[in-house]
Amino acid sequence: MAPLVTLATCALNQWSLDFEGNLRRIKQSIIKAKEAGATLRVGPELEIPGYGCLDHFLETEVYDNSWDSLYSILTDSSLHGIMIDVGLPLLHRNCRYNARALILDGKILCFRPKLYLANDGNFREMRFFTPWNRPRHVEQYYLPPRIQKHQGCRHVPIGDVVLSTIDTCLAAETCEELFTPNSPHINMGLNGVEVFTNSSGSHHSLRKLNERIALIQEATRKNGGVYLYSNQLGCDGDRLYYDGCAMIFVNGDIVGQSSQFSLNEVEVVVATVDLEKVRSYRFAPSRGMQAVAAPEYQRIEVDYSLSHENLDLDLDQGPTPARPARYHLPEEEIALGPACWLWDYLRRSKAAGFFVPLSGGIDSCATATIVYSMCRLVIAAIKEGNEQVIADVKRIAAYKSELPETAEELCNQIFYTCYMGMENQSSKETRDRSKDLSARIGSYHTDVNIDDMFHSTKNILTQATGFTPKFKVHGGSQTSNLALQNIQARSRMVLAYYFAQELCEVRERPGGGSLLVLGSSNVDECLRGYLTKYDCSSADINPIGSISKTDLKRFIGWAAKDFGMPILVDFLDAVPTAELEPITATYVQSDEVDMGMTYDDLSRFGTLRKLDHLGPYGMFLRLLDEWGGEGDGKLGPREIARKVKLFFHYYQINRHKQTVATPAYHAESYSPDDHRFDLRPFVYPPGFESWSFKKIDARVEALEQRKQKQKQVA
Known part of the structure; x- marks a missing residue:
């Protein structure tokens, strides 16, 4: 019978280029793993410099600094006695690699470079690194001089290797490799690898955890084995939030799982496993036939045992039992993910708090509620004794020397809201909703009218040209109507930054400081371009910029109950409106009427455009199947064509707005974010004259003629 093995994986809140802080957190996780009796510790991808260094990975200094950190780990005797799997970038034969170092008792056992790089969506790893696209190939890595002296040799193995310890066999798989069809763990398992490690830098997006868990469950359920998944946690310095959730699986069952969203900087998951369960699980003769035919891996012999030496301890402790996977509802993910991201951004930016123009609509309401959710998480962390959070709160919440005791009290110190209305455009209902929401969450609230700013700007054109623009409801043109709306929107942006710089001084905040302005435009409005360039959607960061209107409504409905x-x-009951046009007895502006499509339509258009990679004609054909037909709720070909062409028309002419869009928390897989996630032109040929639109028109004509012939025959 095989003895029991105690293993550890972790989630670390690393920060790009924070070598000192990253090293401290790495060492802390190793010490925690040792204290729990673990003999192997696995950490996140590129944990030494931080995953999100981007083009800094092209700088040699990042590699030198990473060696400094690795040397500190090697020479720290308190970290001996446990096998360590740590992520770092490497230069090898003038190529840059995303690699893992496996270490034992201050000595490097080998380096394992990443075979297949993530290079789509938010990821551009091939811009910085070379893939080690040679499965099972191993060569020698020549160490820097000081490491040679410490190591006692000139080189160590680098490549796609497996390690044979006294009692088992283990190998590394890195992030993207798990998601590839022919994942390394398949042949590794057939070659007798029993313990798999995976260092990951996987960001949060709504409903993504389900996919991760399904992939690891399938890998270990089909192949057998112990799988240790490690992930980064927190905001690494960009729009992505890495959602942790380090996990340990045995033969398809979860035996350990850390939190998915947390303000902790270090989380370590430990489980004790019985290797005999892996061996007995792999009994099938058909598996054996594949195993003897599988390609061979070069093995590194390690004179070390992962098993407990004290067999009595094995009998007392026993294997860690399986547990159900823990998932959050999408509504909870919105409450927690952007909130944790905001807290990391706030504490690391050294700003004094957040400012939001609170309009009385659901988008700014959702933004404010996320900030309130952040305050709830911070207060909970304070009560748990989180030393890092306590230190950050003492610095940020500067109005009192005592720590805040409630989310509302913290909110009052770090969150500022303002209703910016106009006499004829803004309703009493939106003004009251803003005031009531502010009172409930405790934000420092102001209420102003911007009529003077609007009229002074409008009159400049009249003074210069003699022309007086009018709103459409007053007999003006569509051009003037839009121009006058944009004056209001852009005035609010100017005022937001003015207030954000001055309100701390107004309140006599100790040490002064300025606020970060939060945007509140959702992903569907960004996709459609239903926003004014440089209006109050322009901000420092935007926590809801990649969340759909549909999911925001679900979040608000959930928060109404869960947050009391x-x-x-x-x-939720209010009609979505920008309130940029005068309200009359017969007219109130409506977002969906203005856009010519519903928010649910936009979500579907966005998904088909980005995830299904469909252009106008392909989208039209797909929606013919989904929306077309006879009966209630079904649409005819011409109406579907109109909607598709209208969407692409506005999407194309408004693409330029995404080039200056506020950096937004990435949560939705169809985000039109132009900065990195969605790389497309921003100047398109005229939409309705495009080749695809002509094909749509021809198909509509053909369908209508066929339907007419069928009626005549009948």
């Missing part, structure tokens, strides 16, 4: 905030129901 019935005021949120009023926002």
Whole structure:
């Protein structure tokens, strides 16, 4: 019978280029793993410099600094007695690699470079690194001089290797490799590898955890084995939030899982496993036939045992039992992910808090509620004794020397809201909703009218040209109507930054400081371009910029109950409106009427455009199947064509807005974010004259003629 093995994986809140802080967190995780009796510790991808260094990975200094950190790990005797799997970038034969170092008792056992690089969506690893696209190939890595002296040799193995210890066999798989069809763990398992490690830098997006868990469950359920998944946690310095959730699996069952969203900087998951369960699981003769035919890996012999030396301890402790996977509802993910991201951004930016123009609509309401959720998480962390959070709160919440005791009290110190209305455009309902929401969450609230700013700007054109623009409801043109709306929107952006710089001084905040302006435009409005360039959607960061209107409504409905905030129901019941046109007895501006499509339509258009990679004609054909037909709720070909062409028309002419869009928390897989995730032109040929639109028109004509012939025959 095989003895029991205690293994550890972790989630670390690393920060790009924070070598000192990253090293401290790495060492802390190793010490925690040792204290729990683990003989192997696995850490996140590129944990030494931080995963999100981007073009800094092209700088040699990052590699030198990473060696400094690795040397500190090697020479720290308190970290001996446990096998360590740590992620770092390497230069080898003038090529850059995303690699892992496996270490034992201050000596490097080998380097394992990443075979297949993530190079789509948010990821551009091939811009910085070379893939080790040679499975099972191993060569020698020549160490820097000081490492040679410490190591006692000139080189160590580098490549796609497996390690044979006294009692088992283990190998590394890195992030993207798990998601590839022919994942390394398949042949590794057939070659007798029993313990798999995976260092990951996987960001949060809504409903993504399900995919990760399914892939690891399938890998270990089909192949057998112990799988240790490690992931980064927190905001690494960019729009992505890495959602942790380090996990340990045995033969398809979860035996350990850390939190998915947390303000902790270091989380370590430990489980004790019985290797005999892996061996007995791999009994099938058909598996054996594949195993003897599988390609061979070069093995590194390690004179070390992962098993407990004390067999009595094995009998007392026993294997860690399986447990159900823990998932959050999408509504909870919105409450937690952007909130954790905001906290990391706030504490690391050294700003004094956040400012939001609170309009009384659901988008700014959702933004404010996320900030309130952040405050709830911070207060909970304080009560748990989180030393890092306590230190950050003492610095940021500077109005009192005592720590805040409630989310509302913290909110009052670090969150500022303002209703910016106009006499004829803004309704009493939106003004009251803003005031009531602010009172509920405790934000420092101001209420101003911007009529003077609007009229002074409008009159400049009249003074210069003699022309007086009018709103459409007053007999003006569509051009003037839009121009006058944009004055209001852009005035709010100017005022938001003015208030953000001055309100701390107004309140006599100790040490002064300025606020970060939060945007509140959702992903569907960005996709359609239904926003004014450089209006109050322009901000420092935007926590909801990659979340759909549909999911935001679900989040607000959930928060109304879970947070005990019935005021949120009023926002759900309100008709979405920008309130940029005068309200009359017969007219109130409506977002969906203005856009010519619903928010649900936009979500579907976005998914088909980005995830299904469909252009106008392909989208039209797909929606013919989904939306077309007879009966209630079904649409004819001409109406579907109109909607598709209208969407692409506005998407194309508004693409330029995404080039200056506020950096937004990435949560939705169809985000039109132009900065990195969605790389497309921003100047298109005229939409309705395009080749695809002509094909749509021809198909509509053909379908209508066929339907007419069928009626005549009948």
